[in-house]
Every structure is written in structure tokens, then in C-alpha cells.
Amino acid sequence: MxxxxxxxxxxxxxxxxxxxxxxxxxxxxxxxxxxxxxxxxxxxxxxxxxxxxxxxxxxxxxxxxxxxxxxxxxxxxxxxxxxxxxxxxxxxxxxxxxxxxxxxxxxxxxxxxxxxxxxxxxxxxxxxxxxxxxxxxxxxxxxxxxxxxxxxxxLVNKGYHFGKIPFDTMNITWANVTKNRRKKQLLIVLNKDNKYVSIDSDDIRFTVERQVEDHDKIIPTIWRLNVENDFLYLDIKIESLHFHYIHIPAVNYWRHHVRNIGEISIDDVSRKID
Known part of the structure; x- marks a missing residue:
């Protein structure tokens, strides 16, 4: 596919x-x-x-x-x-x-x-x-x-979430891919100054704070994304404003419009995000 x-x-x-x-x-x-x-x-x-x-x-x-x-x-x-x-x-x-x-x-x-x-x-x-x-x-x-x-x-993976957080001239792309209860893959890439940096998955925390039922499935509507290492500090609440269901063969897919609220610090320079 x-x-x-x-x-x-x-x-x-x-x-x-x-x-x-x-x-x-x-x-x-x-x-x-x-x-x-x-x-x-x-x-x-x-x-x-x-x-x-x-x-x-x-x-x-x-x-x-x-x-x-x-x-x-x-x-x-x-x-x-x-x-x-x-x-x-x-x-x-x-x-x-x-x-x-x-x-x-x-x-x-x-x-x-x-x-x-x-x-x-x-x-x-x-x-x-x-x-x-x-x-x-x-x-x-x-x-x-x-x-x-x-x-x-x-069919052999449980599901995934992904999104983006554009701010200033930069961008954060994030993903959480779940193979099964034991195996998850966390990914964050920061684009800055026409370069990109991939964040070590051990430094990423991804949690679901609220869920609702839609089309007989439980889907998240509030997530929290955290990173803390020597280069990057990130604490973002991702809140779904509206979502709708899209059926693709073999895939149940929801698209969300979200509000990103929180703080990011790169090389000790902090920014509020909203």
C-alpha cells in the first residue's frame, strides 16, 4: 500500500x-x-x-x-x-x-x-x-x-498516532506506532534551520489523557507529549477540537484538528506554544 x-x-x-x-x-x-x-x-x-x-x-x-x-x-x-x-x-x-x-x-x-x-x-x-x-x-x-x-x-500492527507541531520557522513531527501491547515505537523529528534532528526514543514520553467512543472504537482525544534531554525540553498537551472518521480498506482512520498547548526549550531558549 x-x-x-x-x-x-x-x-x-x-x-x-x-x-x-x-x-x-x-x-x-x-x-x-x-x-x-x-x-x-x-x-x-x-x-x-x-x-x-x-x-x-x-x-x-x-x-x-x-x-x-x-x-x-x-x-x-x-x-x-x-x-x-x-x-x-x-x-x-x-x-x-x-x-x-x-x-x-x-x-x-x-x-x-x-x-x-x-x-x-x-x-x-x-x-x-x-x-x-x-x-x-x-x-x-x-x-x-x-x-x-x-x-x-x-493487520499485524495495533495502530498508530501521528501529528505535527509547527511553530516559528520550525516543526516537530511525532508518531506513536503500536505493534502490540509490548512493542511501541516513538518518533520525534525536529526541523530547524534547514536541518533535522531525530530524538532518541528513550527520551520521549507519550500518554493518552482522554478517550471517547466513536464507530464502536475507543479513540484518544487528548494526548501529552514530553521530551527531556540535553538539547530539547518539550511538554505539549495535544487536544482534539474536532475529528471525523475516514474508512480506508483494512484501516480505521480518524483525522483530528488539534490545539497544541505547552512549552518547548531548544538549547535553553524557551517558547510558549498555543
Missing amino acids: ETWYYDAIFDNNYDVVSLVNVFHLGVFSFAITSLFIYKDTKLIKNLRSRSPYKCFYGSEEIPLIKINDRSVINGYVDKPMENWIYEIKRGDSQQGIDLKFIKTAKAWKGKTFLGDWLVIPRFKVKGTIYLDGNSISVSGEGYHDHNNYPIYAP
Whole structure:
């Protein structure tokens, strides 16, 4: 299973998520494309479609994804500025998006119990959202990750949480992957000054402080993330403001809009986060 995930939060209180999921199942392979549009953290538009694998094209040379011969992801280098730019297009002028993601932070790769994980944690984003035939100009900040893991991985792992905490010009990406009751994988990567630092998992504490029931499952809605070492002190409460359920084959998935509240200290320079 392979996933291309992009999200963006805009200055006018809109935000979007664009997903491409490809399921490699031999002759039964297929692709699902999803677009979620939010206003004031609440879902207002949901566009999803399923296509046979023969309608999917993914370049092995450049970031280029096409569905039915139409580009949905097109990445290239803007030569005058040497910036990586990703054009994300979904839907049409009635319902859809036409966005440019301009990379502003260093990418990194990781490996979890699920599989491979490539993250570009911050972008400048600008473009247009189309809602009911109306065009809305937007600008803001974005995030991208690309996951590749065996189709059986969600079945042999209990679950995972992941999120991001952008602040100033920096970003924290975090994940908690649970294989079973005995095996958990904690991951935090800090992007700063066009570099990234991976935090030792022994220095990370991740706890769930509140849970609720949804779709016959118990899901967390308040987490706490703590780190304390010679370089970084972190104490963040992550509180879900709104969430919604997304069904993906073999996966139960909830997407949360959260508020990050707490304190971070890097090299003895402290900042409040809210």
C-alpha cells in the first residue's frame, strides 16, 4: 500500500487534505483519491473516488501522479529560485483545489513498524479552492508525507498516532506506532534551520489523557507529549477540537484538528506554544 498525503491550513480558516492511496493486490489493485475541505476545523466537503489500477500512473523519476491521464501531483524544481514546488490539483472548478506547495523545510526519511515514511514537514502554499462553483483564493502553510508499506501491515500492527507541531520557522513531527501491547515505537523529528534532528526514543514520553467512543472504537482525544534531554525540553498537551472518521480498506482512520498547548526549550531558549 502506498499513500501520498498533503495538507494545508490557510489564513482564512479553510484547510484541506488531499490523499492518494494505491493498493497493490495483483489483478485486484486499485487507487482511491480523496479530498477533504474544512472551514473553521469542520468538514464541509468530501470528494472521494476509486479507480482501477490501470488508470493510475506514478513516475519513478519525478514526483508525478496521474489518474485517468490527469495530473493530481506534479513536482518540479523552480530553477531561478531552486525551490521544489508541488502542484496539487483535484476536482474541477465546481468542487476542487488548485494549489502550489513550495518547500521550505528539509525532507527526511524514516522507518516504522508499518514501513517507509518520507516527510516534508513545511511548505508555503497558495492557490484556489473551488466550492459550489465559487473560487476562493488561499495562502498558508502545508505538510506532505509519502508512506509505503505492505498491504498486511495494518493487520499485524495495533495502530498508530501521528501529528505535527509547527511553530516559528520550525516543526516537530511525532508518531506513536503500536505493534502490540509490548512493542511501541516513538518518533520525534525536529526541523530547524534547514536541518533535522531525530530524538532518541528513550527520551520521549507519550500518554493518552482522554478517550471517547466513536464507530464502536475507543479513540484518544487528548494526548501529552514530553521530551527531556540535553538539547530539547518539550511538554505539549495535544487536544482534539474536532475529528471525523475516514474508512480506508483494512484501516480505521480518524483525522483530528488539534490545539497544541505547552512549552518547548531548544538549547535553553524557551517558547510558549498555543
